[in-house]
Amino acid sequence: MRRSFPTIIPKKFFWDKRWSASGTVACVSCHEPGHGWTDPQQFSTNFAGKPTPRRAPTIINRLFSDLQLWTGLRASLEEQALKDSNRTDEKVVEHLGSVPTYQQEFRKVFGRELDPDGVAKAIAAYVRTIASGNSPYDRYRAGDNSAMSAEAQRGLAIFESKALCVRCHAGFNFTDEGYRNIGVGMDKDNPDLGRHTVTKKEEDKGAFKTPTLRDVAKRGPYMHDGSQKTLQEVVAFYNQGGHKNPWLSSDVKPLKLTDQEQKDLVAFLNSLSGEIDPEVGKPPTLPK
Ligand code: HEC
Ligand code: HEC
Known part of the structure; x- marks a missing residue:
């Protein structure tokens, strides 16, 4: 069965700083829509308040590529979202899972309690919608x-x-x-x-x-x-x-x-x- 996302939780996860281990950064902090989905700063500030070792790349048109990151370390958008170094499984469940609306909407889509795997799938589904064309x-x-x-x-x-x-x-x-x-x-x-x-x-x-x-x-x-x-x-x-x-x-x-x-x-x-x-x-x- 194909999963669909009738609600807009994937987008909210992308914006929600509670996603990170420290509660200080969300995906959007380093991938800003207003700056070509990257960061105006040379290096972004990570969850620990430190500069990232590499520059945040744009995330437009990532639906056309399998491997992710400057080095191709991640095999898919799902894997990228699941293994991002700014978050931990524990904190994702603790922070996002304590939001009643998220639990409700997550259950509607996945039929289970909010978990790291589903959050990553939802975020990846949202990233696939960031497509640029008609230039x-x-x-x-x-x-x-x-x-x-x-x-x-x-x-x-x-x-x-x-x-x-x-x-x-x-x-x-x-x-x-x-x-x-x-x-x-x-x-x-x-x-x-x-x-x-x-x-x-x-x-x-x-x-x-x-x-x-x-x-x-x-x-x-x-x-x-x-x-x-x-x-x-x-x-x-x-x-x-x-x-x-x-x-x-x-x-x-x-x-x-x-x-x-x-x-x-x-x-x-x-x-x-x-x-x-x-x-x-x-x-x-x-x-x-
Ligand atoms: C041999 C392959 C190759 C050729 C030829 C090449 N590029 Fe690139 N381009 C790359 C790679 C690889 C990077 C990323 C390099 C890095 O960050 O270390 C890049 C990065 C860029 C970027 C930066 C994009 C960003 O989002 O940071 C621009 C702009 C660019 N290239 C334009 C050009 C133009 C214009 C030409 C022709 C004059 C060109 N490239 C020729 C492989 C190439
Ligand atoms: C603290 C800043 C920061 C946060 C937060 C962050 N990213 Fe990134 N992102 C980066 C950097 C830096 C890279 C490049 C890392 C590398 O290549 O080693 C990257 C790479 C990526 C890539 C690979 C793009 C490509 O061209 O291969 C995707 C996709 C991505 N991020 C999506 C996300 C999503 C989705 C989230 C939230 C779940 C997120 N990022 C959170 C800084 C960030």
Whole structure:
């Protein structure tokens, strides 16, 4: 039998700080609808009041991907929601389970008392509704030539050819779902080895997930360490060939783009800002 969520508890869980072990953070604290579903701060403040080791990625269009996190450590959205380091099974049951409305609504959906597994399933179901589309780029692709400026149209051509972006940011969601080393953070003494921490494979050292570029203009700073503040900075970084290191992807090399070509690329990236159902990002009223 397919489970459905007739009530809106999944969304409330996403907003409710009682979800965390300390009662101080909710999903929405680090994945803000008003900032491209990430955090305006370079690093978010976690349940213990400490900065997170990596930057919070956007969580738009996650329904199109199985593996989650910058490293692909989590196999599904359910697993991500269940194993998030800001919560514990005990506190989820203690805090959320003591809210009568949650118990009632949970029972209606799952036919049992509120438990960590069901809470995670509900949150994952909500995250799947955060989908961005109908950007100027999509309207241009659908035949509306006026949807994208001349600059952005030139940027699209550069994105797909000279700048090699499409080798990794491929397909309708602008990601190959792969893990690549483009050199971000590799100039540090003890760099974050990214995907390697999961697979232990030599070639995965310093590799991180290729993020979607949809809504990218809404969510700086960029990269797994938030080290690049603007899209101009990102394009300049690729233009110089990333940061050299032993595991740098062969698809990252000096591009020799002119100033105008770099501006065109940025204009194109700006045309990927789409629409999300406004109901999805509207804060719910939380029960007492
Ligand atoms: C304290 C800040 C914080 C909170 C609270 C938080 N996240 Fe995150 N989230 C992050 C960070 C940081 C990462 C990246 C971690 C990594 O890759 O190592 C992340 C990664 C993710 C990802 C993976 C996205 C991708 O592109 O792979 C999803 C999905 C996600 N979070 C959803 C949630 C949900 C749902 C909740 C609540 C149940 C939540 N987060 C709570 C900071 C937070
Ligand atoms: C070899 C694969 C590859 C190529 C080629 C590539 N990217 Fe990326 N891109 C990535 C990966 C991997 C990341 C994340 C890296 C990290 O955080 O360490 C990323 C991150 C980004 C980000 C930051 C997104 C965010 O949410 O933080 C932007 C913007 C971006 N790329 C744009 C481009 C553009 C524009 C080009 C072409 C000039 C390009 N990329 C070429 C793989 C690639």
